[in-house]
Amino acid sequence: QVQLQESGPGLVKPSETLSLTCTVSNGSISSYYWSWIRQPPGKGLDWIGYVYYSGSTTYNPSLKSRVTISVDTSKNQFSLKLSSVTAADTAVYYCARTRSGYRNLYYMDVWGKGTTVTVSS
């Protein structure tokens, strides 16, 4: 079955850009939406945004000015870039397959295990 794996630096300096990649295995990235979600330590889930396999995107309005999500179908990967990070961006970052409008249903059915990103100098 489909598996997702996040990868990227675990430590990012303040004001720099956080970059993560999610690799999709045992399945195709085509015909789905792909989300990034984060969870600050001890807190709840915060949806960052998603990309459709065609490249179209939707972002959380609260992060929109700093977020870019892109897809590389040739590598079966999608990526997150979050600019001008601060300590408030320290979190576990998850990628997830998203059913957005499939049979008029909306949910995230396959998740990666998550990767911890700490923003600190």
Add this chain to the structure above:
Amino acid sequence: EIVLTQSPGTLSLSPGERAILSCRASQSVSSNYLAWYQQKPGQAPRLLIYGASSRATGIPDRFSGSGSGTDFTLTISRLEPEDFAVYYCQQYAGSLGYTFGLGTKLEIK
């Protein structure tokens, strides 16, 4: 912006008891837009319920979802030891994307 309020914040029950978790939306939400997730410590969330009442693949039938409009409920009929976790509801908000409730922690009494 639609806000999801989950209650209670913490629920203390014993194995074998029934758990009823609430998710209330600040405005009416289509049932198709409502999902529930379970998260255990150190793990990613797992989809339990989508479309307010449909169980995801592999989810035991002791988990059930119900509700419409602004009030949704996740019921666990008889708690098993592995059910103690944090539960989140989620809704789809169109061009604003997805939002989650703050979660209910289900703990062993």
